[in-house]
Amino acid sequence: MAEDKPHMNLAFIGHVDHGKSTLVGRLMLDTGTISPHIIEQFKKEADAKGKGSFEFAWVMDSLKEERERGVTIDIAHQRFDTDKFYFTIVDCPGHRDFIKNMITGASQADAAVLVVAAPDGVMAQTKEHVFLSRTLGINQLVVAVNKIDASKYSEERFNEVKEEVGKLLQMVGFKVSEIPFIPVSAFVGDNVAESGDNLGWYKGPTLLQTLNDLKVPDKPTNLPLRLPVQDVYTISGVGTVPVGRVETGVIKKGDKIIFEPAGAVGEVKTIEMHHEEYEKAEPGDNIGWNVRGIGRKDIRRGDVCGHVDSPPSVAKEFKAQIVVLQHPSAITVGYTPVFHCHTSQTACTLTEIMAKLDPKTGSVKEQNPAFIKAGDAAIVMVTPTKPMVIEKVKEIPQLGRFAIRDMGQTVAAGMCMDITPR
Numbered sequence: 001m002a003e004d005k006p007h008m009n010l011a012f013i014g015h016v017d018h019g020k021s022t023l024v025g026r027l028m029l030d031t032g033t034i035s036p037h038i039i040e041q042f043k044k045e046a047d048a049k050g051k052g053s054f055e056f057a058w059v060m061d062s063l064k065e066e067r068e069r070g071v072t073i074d075i076a077h078q079r080f081d082t083d084k085f086y087f088t089i090v091d092c093p094g095h096r097d098f099i100k101n102m103i104t105g106a107s108q109a110d111a112a113v114l115v116v117a118a119p120d121g122v123m124a125q126t127k128e129h130v131f132l133s134r135t136l137g138i139n140q141l142v143v144a145v146n147k148i149d150a151s152k153y154s155e156e157r158f159n160e161v162k163e164e165v166g167k168l169l170q171m172v173g174f175k176v177s178e179i180p181f182i183p184v185s186a187f188v189g190d191n192v193a194e195s196g197d198n199l200g201w202y203k204g205p206t207l208l209q210t211l212n213d214l215k216v217p218d219k220p221t222n223l224p225l226r227l228p229v230q231d232v233y234t235i236s237g238v239g240t241v242p243v244g245r246v247e248t249g250v251i252k253k254g255d256k257i258i259f260e261p262a263g264a265v266g267e268v269k270t271i272e273m274h275h276e277e278y279e280k281a282e283p284g285d286n287i288g289w290n291v292r293g294i295g296r297k298d299i300r301r302g303d304v305c306g307h308v309d310s311p312p313s314v315a316k317e318f319k320a321q322i323v324v325l326q327h328p329s330a331i332t333v334g335y336t337p338v339f340h341c342h343t344s345q346t347a348c349t350l351t352e353i354m355a356k357l358d359p360k361t362g363s364v365k366e367q368n369p370a371f372i373k374a375g376d377a378a379i380v381m382v383t384p385t386k387p388m389v390i391e392k393v394k395e396i397p398q399l400g401r402f403a404i405r406d407m408g409q410t411v412a413a414g415m416c417m418d419i420t421p422r
Contacts, residue, residue, distance in 0.1 A: 005086045006216045007284050009245075011109035011138070012089065013129040018117040019146045023186035023207075024089055030193030031080040031208065082212035088286070109133075110217040110284070111140035113207070114165070118151035118183070121161050122168055128410060131325055134172040137401055140214050141169070142180050144207055148199070149185040155201045158183045180210050219283045224310040225249030226391070226399050228342035229259070229303045233288070234296045239269075242299060243288045244343065247398040249307075251289065252280040259294070259303040260312040261387035261422070266293035283398075302344030304389040304399065312389040312399070314422040317351065322404065322414030323377045330371035336385065337406035342399050346388040352381035379417070390416050 012020045027033075079088050112133050116126055133141065143165055151157040158181075166176045183191060183202055190196030193208040205213070230244045242259075251257070255268045269290040271278045281287045289305075304312040324331060336349040356366040357377040372378045393400025393415040404412040 005081070005084065008085045008087050008110045008214065008217065009284060010087045010089055010211070011112040011133070012115060013112050013133055014115035015117070015120070015123040015125040015129075018115045018120065018123075018126075019186050020115045023113075023115055023144060023146055023184065023192065026186040026189055026192045027208070028080055030189065031082075033080040082208060084212050085214070085216075087211065109138055111142065111211075111214050112138045113211075114141060114143045115146050116143060116161060116165055117147040118145050118154075118157055118161055119147060121164050126165070127168060128325065130168055130174075131172055131323075131413065134174065137397055140217075141174060142182065142207070142210055142214075143169075145181060145183045146186055148183040149188050149190065153183075153190075153198045158202075180204070182207050182210055217284070220248040220396075220398065221250050221282055223248035223396055225251055225255075225257075225306050226312060226342075226396055227251060227287075227289075227305040228344070228389075228399070229299060229301055229305065230343050231301060232296060232299055235290075238290055239292075240294050240296050240299070241272075241288045241290050242303075242305070243286075244305070245286045246281050246283050247342070248283055248396055250280055250282050251287075251305075256308045257291065257305050258308050258311045259299045259305050260389050261314045262299050262303050264294050264298040264303075265308060266291040268292075302342075302346070302388070304342065304344075313391050313419050314387050315384060315390050315416075315419045316387075316422045317381060317383045317420045318390055318416050319354070319379065319418040320382055320402075320414045320416050321357070321377065321379055322412045324372055324374050324412045325410055326374050327406075327411050330373050331411075332371045337404050337411055339382070339384070339388070339402050339404055341388065341390050341402035344388050347385045348382045348388075349385065350380050351383045354379040354381060387422055390419065392416055392419060 012024055014020055079086060081087070114126070114130065114133070116122065143162075145158055145161050148154075148158060162181045165181070169179060170176050182204065183199055184207055185196070185198070186192060188196065188198070190198050191202065191206050193206060195206055225246075226248045227246050228244050229242045231242070233241045233243065235241050251268060251271065253268050253271060256265070257268060258265045269292045271281050272288045272290075273281065273285055281289070306312040331350065333350055333353060336347050338345050339348045353369055353372060354367070355364045355378060356369045356372060357364060357379065369378070389399065390402070391399040400416045402414055402416070403410050404414065
């Protein structure tokens with residue numbers, strides 16, 4: 001990477017109406033990522049449409065539409081800089097149907113900002129997102145208590161929300177003492193990049209300063225190459241160009257690579273990032289890579305690219321530890337929901353429920369229970385209905401975590417303990 005600054009993927013998570021877009025928009029504006037005249041332009045449009053207060057959310061949506069119109073290899077991620085890092089914002093919409101993206105987003109994130117609106121406090125999706133971010137391996141979290149202006153900048157209300165969110169975080173195993181809580185008003189601009197005049201009682205850092213103080217994530221360059229495919233493009237004059245984010249290892253021009261479970265083998269011709277060519281890419285890099293010897297039909301989203309000498313693991317069956325978040329009834333053997341793991345979505349069958357665990361301690365409560373239900377943790381055997389790549393969480397954690405979805409909701413989340421290869 002030509003960057004001197006370390007790169008961080010940052011997810012914004014939290015309930016749908018708690019102001020994530022506005023906060024991201026405000027951050028973009030106040031770090032100079034979006035020029036004020038663009039905002040002015042959107043503001044005029046928003047006013048004309050009677051949407052005055054949505055200027056930032058609007059900016060984000062409009063930028064997204066523009067990005068979607070122009071097909072670029074760069075995956076539509078927003079970027080901003082602090083003194084120490086350059087951040088890529090992984091968009092995690094809060095809407096119910098977007099939990100899928102939240103899963104892809106969170107599993108790509110090095111850190112997350114949990115946005116909780118001061119007037120509302122913890123809502124259903126706040127819980128779901130916190131739980132997922134934990135299971136999906138996000139270890140750095142920042143809590144932004146947003147819309148503090150709507151709570152009259154009340155320190156008392158801030159402390160109530162802090163306590164309520166703290167309990168939730170503790171329940172899933174975050175160390176609450178290490179998590180910064182920051183009162184902000186994305187709408188007014190208080191305490192996002194500048195401290196503002198309305199929060200005299202708050203003596204801590206702004207959101208931007210807090211992000212600048214995050215720890216640099218370790219790059220798992222020593223692990224085998226794992227590069228899940230997010231999309232595949234055919235570019236005229238170039239050929240087949242898969243797009244994705246390097247999870248582990250290093251990919252270089254000239255490498256002999258294999259895509260699993262497709263079994264397609266080829267050679268890396270070029271690697272492109274932010275419209276520039278690079279000799280190699282490392283974990284955290286979002287790239288398009290052109291592959292010699294592979295056609296558009298050979299690979300698809302959900303395939304994982306690795307080196308020929310240490311190919312990605314394809315599971316015939318795997319043993320997993322899961323936690324059931326919610327399910328209207330009991331889950332029994334034979335249940336076949338969709339497993340979201342890295343970029344793949346594969347229907348898998350629970351073939352055995354080996355043990356029920358105490359979710360707080362992880363110790364075995366019951367061997368071979370007849371069923372599991374919401375709130376239970378369990379060890380299960382899983383058989384994918386078609387070949388899928390998954391890794392043991394102890395060996396390659398980035399590809400060992402998954403979420404289970406059914407009936408339009410996240411039913412459970414878990415990690416892979418062991419694999420019977422195909």
